[in-house]
Amino acid sequence: LHVTLKNNGAGNATGAVGLLGTTDTYITITQDYSTYPTITALGGTAVSSNAYAFSVSPACPAYHQAAFSLLVTADGGYTDTVAFTLTIGQMAEGFETGDFTAMPWQMSGSLPWTITTSSPYEGVDCARSGAIGNSVNSTMAVTTTVLTPGTITFHYRVSSESGWDYLRFLDNGVEKGKWSGEVSWTEASYAVTAGSHTFTWRYSKDGSGTGGSDCAWVDLIVFPQLSSVPVITTSTLPDWTAGYPLSQQLSSSGGTGPKTWTDKNGDLAGTGLSLSAAGLLSGTASTGGTISFTARVVDSLGASDEQLLNLAMNAALAIAPDTLPDGIAGQPYSQTLTANGGTGTKSWTDQGGELAGTGLTLSADGVLSGTVATAQMISFSARVQDGIGASAVKPYTLTMAAAYICGDANGDENINVGDAVFIISYVFRGGLAPDPMVSADANGDGTVNIGDAVYLISYIFRSGPPPTCE
Structure with a gap:
């Protein structure tokens, strides 16, 4: 933490020293002392020569307001105490991951924004608009939920054809600010209401001409308090059938940034199913029974939620009987097929249409019936499908003897x-x-x-x- 002091007095401030303190139980200060270079009179500023440092307890809740005090002394007997607060766990995007994965960024326009290490505002990386031509734009946007009214702050830099090619910032489609020409790193700040917001940064060009580097940069976006801890919204899972592939996306609301899913206790091991980091429950179970596991989701700030989920895995479909009785040509024939296992309503078909022309049909509820005109041997495959798409097939052969x-x-x-x-x-x-x-x-x-x-x-x-x- 670097602290900047401003001298509003009429004389230069020399020998300035700052001592950082706090009574917050979640905060442990590990570097509390720094000197400052001479601060010139009438509005001069200086940044602490050393970085103050502190650690935060893992038990500290997200968006906790930590209070600090800075005891400042200088030559000539000057002394003052400055109080300030810092928001712990505040969501900031500085693109220091080297990509756009820290937030659910969406790119549009002719070319996407990219990550660059060229002259960022702070750190190593910043975002740069795409190298577009005339009459098009390069847009990046992020949609998130703001928990309480607050402020979004970001730093921008522009090098463009002044008055024609602009960097624009929009909140839910409403333009809040635009800049063109040669603008060095500058901070922008806008009030934000609670609720869903799409924050958009768009560099757009007019129909002709270029100027400067013909692009814009954005760095160190500090968001207002975003939605609180993530909440798993999937509370039930559909019944399923063993032997049939499952693909079920778990869902959650709230949280900040990307969220990662795990099978907390490893209960899915050996079941044939697994839970991906993206929350996709998938695989093929080989046996029936109830599968129980605890799904856990963690957001980018470490906030988490857990949910015990139960999955009723029904046995695989099995067709009965193993054989069908023979019949007599010219006499009505009726035999009901049954299917054990499976999920939901089951429907039967004559796979391949082999019964066509024999005088027999297989109804959707599994009744094989009809009258065969002549003595013959009939072979067909009965197929049953359950409510989720799982199926089983059994071949049958029966003889229709002469009457x-x-x-x-x-x-x-x-x-x-x-x-x-x-x-x-x-x-x-x-x-x-x-x-x-x-x-x-x-x-x-x-x-x-x-x-x-x-x-x-x-x-x-x-x-x-x-x-x-x-």
């Missing part, structure tokens, strides 16, 4: 003399009727009579023609 065997009058699935006897019993003795009746019409004449029994005996014992039911 009857021509000549198998007694329905024992064989053609033998028993079928001839069955027909004779039916025709002459009032025995049971063949089911279906057409299965006993062995000679294909459209009726069931003794001729069908004779036809079967000829087929069985005399190598006659096979049954031809119609």
Whole structure:
């Protein structure tokens, strides 16, 4: 900390010494003494020859107002005490990171602002407008939330065509100041209300001409008190399905500057999920169950928040049954498929459309139904998808057998003399009727009579023609 003294008296001040003190419990002064060069009369100034130094307790809250006193003595018996306060944790952007990552800066216009080490106001780096041509601009802006009314202060330098090419500062789109020509480092300060603000620095050129270095510089932006500690606004996570990739962005409000996320206790280790520094919860869990972890977010001032989050991980989808029963051609068929596991509503489809033309369809609720006209083997793949997009597929094959065997009058699935006897019993003795009746019409004449029994005996014992039911 360097302190500047101003001499309003009529005589030069020599032998000036300053002793820094504080009663603030968060502050420990480590260098309290400095001399000053001669301060000339009537408004002369001088900066402390040495830097005062102090440390701040980690327990000190952000934006704490620390009170200091400076006991000043000089030759001739002069003595005075100057009181002042410093805001601890005040957000200042001096671009000393060497880039624009300390704040959520947004660039627009023809070319972005850049970081330069050429003649900064303080430190090593400052921001410089882009090397643009005529009739365009180079703009940098930052949007943040101001917690209480205050002041934004920054230093600027301009080297441009005077009266034509300007550096402009805007607050929420309202121009607060503009400068052109040759302007050395100068401090600007503007009152700011509480609430959301977009602070904009824009170097713009007219349609022709250049002057000087044709650019502007900005350094040491001191913001008013920004939004307080960050607050994690994500309180719940959606149910999910094991085996399906998860990508869920956690969110927070408040805080200052960039925020960094961590899995505080490492509870996600081994789950297949991880939490990125940007707050993205992602990965693929292999098993079902409840996954609990503590998300922690820290802003650029060290303020933080934590939130215990629970994620219900449902088991992976599994289709049942393993096999389907065969059916009979010409007869209605219905079988319901089920799916265990998954999340939310499940929907079924015939993957690849393989059931088309078979007489069977698979409904969205998993019912396989219809009537197959002819005996055949049917293969298809059933696919089920849950409410988040996870899916499972199972291939099935089923046989649609003929509705009857021509000549198998007694329905024992064989053609033998028993079928001839069955027909004779039916025709002459009032025995049971063949089911279906057409299965006993062995000679294909459209009726069931003794001729069908004779036809079967000829087929069985005399190598006659096979049954031809119609």
